[in-house]
Amino acid sequence: MKPQVLVCRAMFADVVARLREHFEVETNDADDTWPRGELIRRLQGKAGVFVTSSEPMDAKLLAACPDLKAVCSMAVGYNNIDVPACTARGILVSNAPGVLTETTADLGFALMLAAARRVTESERFLRRGEWTRWSVEMFAGGDVHGATLGILGMGRIGQAIARRGALGFSMPVIYHNRSRLAPSIEAELGARYVSKEALLRDADHIVIVVPYSAASHHLIGAAELAQMKRTATLTNIARGGLVDDAALAEALRERRIAAAGLDVFEEEPKVHPGLLDVPNVVLTPHIGSASLPTRRAMANLAVDNLIATLAPGAREAPPTALNPEVLGTAPSA
Numbered sequence: 596m597k598p599q600v601l602v603c604r605a606m607f608a609d610v611v612a613r614l615r616e617h618f619e620v621e622t623n624d625a626d627d628t629w630p631r632g633e634l635i636r637r638l639q640g641k642a643g644v645f646v647t648s649s650e651p652m653d654a655k656l657l658a659a660c661p662d663l664k665a666v667c668s669m670a671v672g673y674n675n676i677d678v679p680a681c682t683a684r685g686i687l688v689s690n691a692p693g694v695l696t697e698t699t700a701d702l703g704f705a706l707m708l709a710a711a712r713r714v715t716e717s718e719r720f721l722r723r724g725e726w727t728r729w730s731v732e733m734f735a736g737g738d739v740h741g742a743t744l745g746i747l748g749m750g751r752i753g754q755a756i757a758r759r760g761a762l763g764f765s766m767p768v769i770y771h772n773r774s775r776l777a778p779s780i781e782a783e784l785g786a787r788y789v790s791k792e793a794l795l796r797d798a799d800h801i802v803i804v805v806p807y808s809a810a811s812h813h814l815i816g817a818a819e820l821a822q823m824k825r826t827a828t829l830t831n832i833a834r835g836g837l838v839d840d841a842a843l844a845e846a847l848r849e850r851r852i853a854a855a856g857l858d859v860f861e862e863e864p865k866v867h868p869g870l871l872d873v874p875n876v877v878l879t880p881h882i883g884s885a886s887l888p889t890r891r892a893m894a895n896l897a898v899d900n901l902i903a904t905l906a907p908g909a910r911e912a913p914p915t916a917l918n919p920e921v922l923g924t925a926p927s928a
């Protein structure tokens with residue numbers, strides 16, 4: 596008998612075919628969002644689960660799924676997975692870092708450019724048929740080239756954004772992070788470490804690329820927005836919950852900052868109505884990593900991790916395990 600694996604969302608056919616070489620696979624071809632009870636029911640007897648950032652893998656759910664030995668996510672962010680609870684149960688957890696870095700940085704830059712240059716706001720105006728003549732201040736926004744780029748969170752994606760800003764757009768780059776980068780990396784990126792307060796005060800365009808946790812909840816709220824320049828933009832491509840959406844909607848409505856670009860939301864897929872009401876925000880539905888080659892690479896990395904962890908006779912270590920220490924204790928299925 597092959598080990599059983601559940602794939603929680605509709606997936607590329609060739610990726611599922613790879614899994615079927617090693618496992619009995621249950622798929623979700625309808626791409627339904629399974630309620631919690633149904634997810635638990637489907638996980639009975641499953642040794643592995645292929646998840647995205649949408650399925651909660653919390654301690655209570657894990658306790659109800661005693662056969663589980665591997666939780667492999669195709670996302671880089673893993674705030675939906677209780678890693679310590681998995682470790683305590685001998686469940687291997689993996690995520691998908693690296694493969695989506697450049698694609699996600701591209702979208703961060705796209706949102707920042709669109710917000711600063713009022714791209715979607717002006718497109719809506721045009722589509723409404725309101726464009727009757729050219730005028731000197733029509734949709735005049737802020738410049739991106741040469742402006743100060745402030746990056747909150749300087750992991751792989753933050754660094755890829757810094758590189759785009761410094762090398763492509765001649766932007767002085769300042770950043771704030773839990774830990775400071777090595778001087779050689781700072782020099783390569785032309786990035787200067789500053790306090791969060793200095794970043795809020797001095798940046799013309801702020802991009803958030805911080806992992807979400809209880810400690811980073813509402814990293815940007817009303818107090819932080821009040822410290823930003825009135826001409827500044829704020830872009831969030833990391834996770835909803837890092838920004839207080841209600842406070843941001845109000846700051847945008849009152850023009851306390853110029854504009855925002857958001858790919859993630861506190862209650863996604865629900866979007867705060869205040870954000871839908873204001874013109875000066877560019878909104879995308881969590882598509883940071885959504886290029887086809889990157890989504891395929893993310894999915895294949897999750898499969899690599901499942902195969903390495905659970906396939907009978909597998910020899911390789913899971914390439915991107917978050918708790919490799921469980922491998923000494925986890926019985927292979």
Ligand code: DGY
Nearest residue numbers: 648669670671672884
């Ligand atoms: C990630 O990989 O964390 C992206 O946000 C997709 O969920």
